[in-house]
Amino acid sequence: MAKDPNELLTDMFSGIAAVGEENPELNAAFVQMDQAAYVEGELERKYKELMGLAIALYARCEYCITLHVKNALNEGANRDEILETASVAVAFGGSPSMAYAATTLMNALNEFED
Structure with a gap:
């Protein structure tokens, strides 16, 4: 069973904060x-979040999948756009990406969608 989306985000942000305490230069450079990367320019943030989601699915990072689902929804993406994004990631990533779409993505989408 996939992990709770809110717990994943809490764990990720807590970990980033811990890295920041140990290595502030690395943390500052990453931030x-x-x-x-997410400054709105020619592309709206919504599309950047959807790209981030596709890459996260391909890379199989449950933390990034969860974050980008939440951010994409906050930027105005809808369920169909998120699922279509997942289809592109699955086309490139195959069964492993499908497994994360079916678990982590769906849990996050169901948790954060209004």
């Missing part, structure tokens, strides 16, 4: 890079 700066991450924030720069």
